[in-house]
Amino acid sequence: MDKIREIPAQILGQTANAKYSVNMNEIVGTHDILFVCLDTLRYDVAFEQQEKNNTPNLNRYGKWEKRHAPGNFTFPSHTAMFAGFLPTPAQPTPKLEMERLFIPRDTTANRPTPKEAFLFEGASFVEGLEKVGYETICVGGVNFFNKRTELGRVLPRLFKRSYWHPSFSCHIKNSFENQLGFIERKLGKYDKDKRIFLYLNIDSIHYPNYFYADGAKEDSIQTHAAALQYIDSHIERLFRLFRERGKTFVIACSDHGSCYGEDGYHFHRLSHEIVYTVPYKHFVL
Numbered sequence: 001m002d003k004i005r006e007i008p009a010q011i012l013g014q015t016a017n018a019k020y021s022v023n024m025n026e027i028v029g030t031h032d033i034l035f036v037c038l039d040t041l042r043y044d045v046a047f048e049q050q051e052k053n054n055t056p057n058l059n060r061y062g063k064w065e066k067r068h069a070p071g072n073f074t075f076p077s078h079t080a081m082f083a084g085f086l087p088t089p090a091q092p093t094p095k096l097e098m099e100r101l102f103i104p105r106d107t108t109a110n111r112p113t114p115k116e117a118f119l120f121e122g123a124s125f126v127e128g129l130e131k132v133g134y135e136t137i138c139v140g141g142v143n144f145f146n147k148r149t150e151l152g153r154v155l156p157r158l159f160k161r162s163y164w165h166p167s168f169s170c171h172i173k174n175s176f177e178n179q180l181g182f183i184e185r186k187l188g189k190y191d192k193d194k195r196i197f198l199y200l201n202i203d204s205i206h207y208p209n210y211f212y213a214d215g216a217k218e219d220s221i222q223t224h225a226a227a228l229q230y231i232d233s234h235i236e237r238l239f240r241l242f243r244e245r246g247k248t249f250v251i252a253c254s255d256h257g258s259c260y261g262e263d264g265y266h267f268h269r270l271s272h273e274i275v276y277t278v279p280y281k282h283f284v285l
Helices: 043-051 074-082 125-131 175-187 221-245
Strands: 032-038 065-068 102-104 118-120 135-139 161-163 196-202 248-253 277-284
Touching: 032 221, 043 065, 043 221, 043 277, 102 125, 118 125, 125 135, 125 196, 135 175, 175 196, 175 221, 196 221, 221 248
Parallel strands: 032 196, 032 248, 102 118, 135 161, 135 196
Antiparallel strands: 065 277, 248 277
């Protein structure tokens, strides 16, 4: 089986199997929280583009960690992540040393609970943040956020405010720029003292992505990388919007990868190593 290239442990970051890198109880209530999902981004592509410095804006916020997604396509992965089960370290990690940012309070009875995790009330940490005063906002991308069907309304219902527009769709080449313009207008309506939790589903890497590489006629690992470069060329605009509001804690990751013929597999919604291995990082602006 084609294996994702092994990466030296020292570049994987410090959160995987040691001390907590952040105390979420010092973040919640004092910082805006921005959760950016680069939908469908493969770890090996993210790492390669990082090493070649083809993603300089993302690189300035630390190296990607190699993690495992909680699902092999958007819906199950997000259902888990919004419940507090973010991607986990790819290397074996003792249970009590695995960093968790959000933990449902009703699962902590008679169990050791890290003091650095935010214990939330409700069925998702989105609901938990709303209960402590956050305006919770979802800006969708892929169809699981489009609110055009009952299934497309399940994830947006977790948020107090949720938005989707056809110009945010993955078949629109400048979808990310359209999302950024929308977010800029929405954030301008909130006082800087109001805490914001914003989830953004960036779908540019999801198929089709061939139009990000000059002359390409179909999707490939090369156009996947080109789509990531497109995102990187605009993402500092997003970070600047939040930096202007004040302190912001950022979670950036993928929900799953996608195969382009490895071992005969194509797309995702299958449990190939490439699909369940994803990049992850978190940082403070």
